[in-house]
Amino acid sequence: MRSLLDRTVNGVLALVLGAMTVLVFASVVLRYVLNSPVTWSEELASLLFAWITFVGAYVGCRSRSHIAIDTLAVFVPLPVRRAIGHVVDVVVLCVLGLFVWQGVQLCITTWGLEFPALEISRGYLYLSLPLGASLMIVAVVEHWRDARRTPGSDDASRERRP
């Protein structure tokens, strides 16, 4: 079940990755063909990369496909795994909450600092983490809601990968 948020995130990710491609390609062309190097393109591309990482991590949270290790879980019966899964979710939410909280703090303290070439606030880089983590929190909650609507679907996602 794909929500409006899923489709929005998907669209934004595709656009940002497309824009990064154009940006880096254009800077290579400008450097060699027009002989006028763009100094800020690397900074902007790296900044967008951080955004792709943390906003893109929403997708993995939504589909429960973040890389995890299921070596030991083979030996544990399903009901126990399910219970452990809930504990894991709660701790994941705590870590994500910490990302939001400290990420916002970091944004506030660094807002006055600027990228040397890009001449925008470093806060735009640090904002990617709290915003992405907020989306991930929504993803975990959305997953719970879906799992309640269709009981059993959660077990399927706990089967052995892939």
Add this chain to the structure above:
Amino acid sequence: MMALVLVGVLLLLLALEFPVAVAMTGASVAYLLLRGDIPLVVVAQRVTVGVDSFVLLAIPFFFLAGELMNRGGITQRLVDLAQALVGGIRGGLGHVTVVTNMIMAGMSGSAVADATGTGTILIPAMERAGYPKTFSAALVGAASTIGPVIPPSIPFVIYGGITGVSVGRLFLGGVLPGVLMGVVMMAAVYVVAKRRGYRAEGWPRLSDALTSIWRAIPVMLFPFIILGGIFSGIVTPTEAAVVAVVYAVLLSTLYYRELTPAALFQILATVAGNTAKITFIIASAGLYGWLLAREGVPQRLTDLFLSLSQEPWIILLMVNVLLLILGCLMETTALLVILTPVLMDLITKVGIDPVHFGVVLTLNLMIGLLTPPVGMTLYVMVSLAKVSVAEFTRECAIFMLALLVVLGLITYVPGLVTLLPNLIMGR
């Protein structure tokens, strides 16, 4: 004592099936809370800065290049080309699989993307030609590990990004070992084919062969664009990856006409999502690795190794065995990201060339992609070919043996790795 918290909590969380990225952050936070003298804001700061890197930016672009090749009809052209080149040798399609993966390795940076792309085309083709599915799945899986050793390579980008070793040198260092992997694997295919009586498919007619070669010429420009651009110093590896993406888009939309704008949009979104799964781990490792270094864990590991032996060759043996064991148990990227900074101290202290070690480490971890219980390529192939994990592993054994032989060779003949980078880029 505090170092024990870092390592112990990480292992505990990993065992409980935490996503690797959260496990690393969780262990770091537990450590920070127990210490209490480092402000928690370093969590946000280190994690974000962990991915604010132009070098690592090459990762989504090399993914993208591989995905575009698969969806834009480029992989099919490569299979046709390989058929024309080696299809007539005994075990024909087996050799085609290896050669396709070797050429593909020169364009894509990800073993899993290569395995998916070539497997989708070659496993059904081999089934039609009468090869057992287990054999083709095992072979495609094993051959795809050549991908990240022959440049360009996502693991080399990650290793270079973490250690500061030149990605260009690592790329060059992977060339000979990658070719060696291909040759040894083709020998393994020949042995299996002979023992089981697989026949050659016969050489294609000359006119057909020439057509295949002609059609593949635009594709063959790929490696030259990427590698030529990097080694001549015209572009950085990241820029080369972007140029490759643009070229792949042009080729598959304008020339082969197999890619629609809607498909392109979907590929971009998928690649961004898949990239995040890896880079989220790298971001968390930015924090975790920093704390490990603060606690002096790398030095302690170094001391431990050095107390066992001072000989570089014994240390390389121990590190290799350790990595092979861990490679069975842990996901490759996670392992690369966690272990690289920890092992670097040891490697430089014993006087091992970091470029040499980077290639050894990568090839070693690639073998881990094939081994149960945790191996990404293994699971991709098993689900693609619909065979069981046990069947796959049994059939893959001879190819893993081939890979181990190459691993041994490049570990103890460092020249195989360092010759090209030293020759082309100076010492």
